[in-house]
Amino acid sequence: MNGETRARRAEDILEIQRSARHGGTRKLLTWLSTRSGASVLLVNSSDNATSPSLSPLAAHSRELVLRGVRDIAQRGLRSASIDHEGLTCVVLPLDGAPGLTVPLLAAVASSPAPPGLAHLLADATHAMSLSWLAEHTQRQRKRLNTAEAGNREAVLHLLMNGHTGVARQIAGALQPELPERVRVYVIEGPPTARARVAQDVTEEDVDAWIVPCPVYTGHTLVLAPARDGIQGDAAQTWMSRRLVAETCRIGESDDVPLRDTATGYAQAFHALAVARHRCSRRSSFTWRPDLALTIGPAATLWANAFLLPLRTHTPRRAQDPDRAELLATVASWLTFAAGATAHLKIHRNTLAARLAHIETLLGLDLDRLGDQAALALALRAMAEPDQSADATGTAGVEHRAAAPTLDQLLLSPHVEAWARTQFRPVMPAPCGLPPNLTDTLTTWLRHDARVGPTAAALSLSASxxxxxxxxxxxxxxxxxxxxxxxxxxxxxxxxxxxxxSFPSGRAG
Structure with missing residues (x-):
């Protein structure tokens, strides 16, 4: 090998290293093809003729490469070079750890082969091996992260639907175990910032659960063990980190029992809506009385009667959704609206069909906000399945007849005080809020929370x-x-x- 050849080979090795560092296997393959004038590719170590990496080759070249792969596998060779019908094929295996199946580096060119092709491929195998191994490791890590996120999302889904026992069993296998009481955080921000939050939370609180929100892609949920009433930064120092404080918005729930994770999530989501309007970019949930608790035991009696056709439903076919699936579906839809498809992992047509079935069973029109509100209250007040008498037949009719109506539940001084608490922040006052805010809110509610009809009624634009x-x-x-x-x-x-002024309809 003369001096000029050695210098050229040294330049090639340097370029191989640069290509591998800056572009990985793809860029290195492109450079090798351009440098040698041959078709250079990675091929699986099996002789599977359907290997996608061989698809760009013509049938004759493809068969030649597979022949070289078989020779190496069957004869234990470190390289193979085949000349056949005007083509030259060179195949070299990459380096890999024991037990790891690695691909082979192959090149096909017209005979005679370009000068130095075998040496060029041999010089490239080390850099190609390292690049492929790094990319393989990254792919494996991504698969593991995806599987981990899916498992954690499944636990969250079980918690949101009240299946606490099953959720705790799965969480015990995944680690950490779920605590008795949790505080829920909803974190909104760019992906890089939320990834850093997840890292900080993991380092600071090994018992916290970090779950990507299954409905809103820009949200990350944190379920942290309750801190005995400590709020904000005193409980979680990760919220004070500069990246979090400057780029993310955070909503924080009260401490809630694990079985009430869905309530904690709703609280944190409401707090996040407030955080969007605050310079601190953080907010904790401000407690207000719950209507079902304000009404008392009568709410449970009404809810059980209201939901009786759904709670006693038996599907006609084995593949039809049962009562548990229908209850979970309507609860998710009332919480997430169209996002229920992402939460439940079902098609929108499946969601629509289930909602139509629920409308038929309960005699509701779920396009009307009043019926939605009644159903949402009933689901909150409903007794646990094992605590309720799901009467059927004549007993069921008598059970429903004895229950109060929704209007009767709402005719109470305690409920009136609850209602005034809900509206107090937006009620007009002397030198206070403009009345148009209250008018907009009440008109919006009267038009089933639809912006278009509200805008038309107020002679305003939708924006x-x-x-x-x-x-x-x-x-x-x-x-x-x-x-x-x-x-x-x-x-x-x-x-x-x-x-x-509302028509009473089914909600009454």
Whole structure:
């Protein structure tokens, strides 16, 4: 080998290293093909003729490469070179750890082969091996992360649907175990910032669960063990990190029992709606009385009667959704609206069919906000399945007849006080809020929380209505325009106070 050849080979090795560092296997293969004038590719170590990496080759070249692969596998060779019908094929295996199946580097060129082709491929095998191994490791890590996220999302899904026992069993296998009481955080921000948050939370609190939100791609959920009433930075120092404080918005729930994770999520989501309007970019949930608790045991009696056709439903066919699936579906839809398809991992047509079935069973029109609100209240007040008497036949009719109506539940001084608490932040006052905010809110509720009809009724543009409702969100400290929304409680509060004129329908 003369000096000029050695210098050229040294330059090639340097270029091989640069290509591998800056572009990995793809760029290195492209450079080798350009440098040698041959078709250079990676091929699986098996003799599977359907290997996708061989698809760009003509049939004759393809067969020649597979022949070289078989020779190396069967005879234990470190390289193979074949000349056949005007073509030259060179195949070399890459380096790999024991037990790891690695591909082979192959080149096909017209005979005679380009000068130095075998040496060029041999010089490239080390860099190609390292690049392939790094890419393989990255792919494996991505698969593991995807599987981990899927498993954690499954646990979250079980918690949101009240299946606490099963969730705890799965979480015990995944680690960490779920605590008895949790505080839920909803973190909104760019992917890089949320990834850093997940890393900081993992380092700071090994017992916390970090779950990508299955509905909103820009949200990450953190389920942290309750901290005995400690709020904000005193409980979680990761919220004070500069990257988090400057790029993310955070909503924080109260401490809730694990079985009430869905409630904690709704609280954190409402707090996030407030955080969007604060310079601190953080907010904790401000507690207000729950209507079902305010009404008391009568709410459970009404809810069990209201939901009786659904709770006693038996599907006609084995593949039809049962009562548990229907209850989970309507609960998800009332919480996430169209996002229920992502939450439940079902097609939108499946969601529509289940909702239509529920409408038929309960005699509701779920396009009407009043029926939605009644159903949402019933689901909150419903007794646990093992605590309720799911009567059927004549007993079921008598059970429903003895239950109060929704209007009867709402005719109570305690409920009226609850309703006034809901509306107090947006009620006009001397030198206070402009009345148009209250008018916009009540009109929006009267038009089933639809922006278009509300805008027409107020002679405003849709964007103006949304801006007013965003202002109302900040005052109420509740989410309105994005689910989970406080719209159902507000409709019920407005019905109690008589601020609107509603047809009674099924909700009455």
């Amino acid at each position: 103006a209505v949304r801006k007013r409702l965003a202002r109302v969100e900040a005052l109420l400290e509740r989410s309105l325009l994005r689910p989970p929304s406080a719209v159902h409680d507000l409709w019920l509060a407005q019905r109690v106070l008589g601020l609107g």
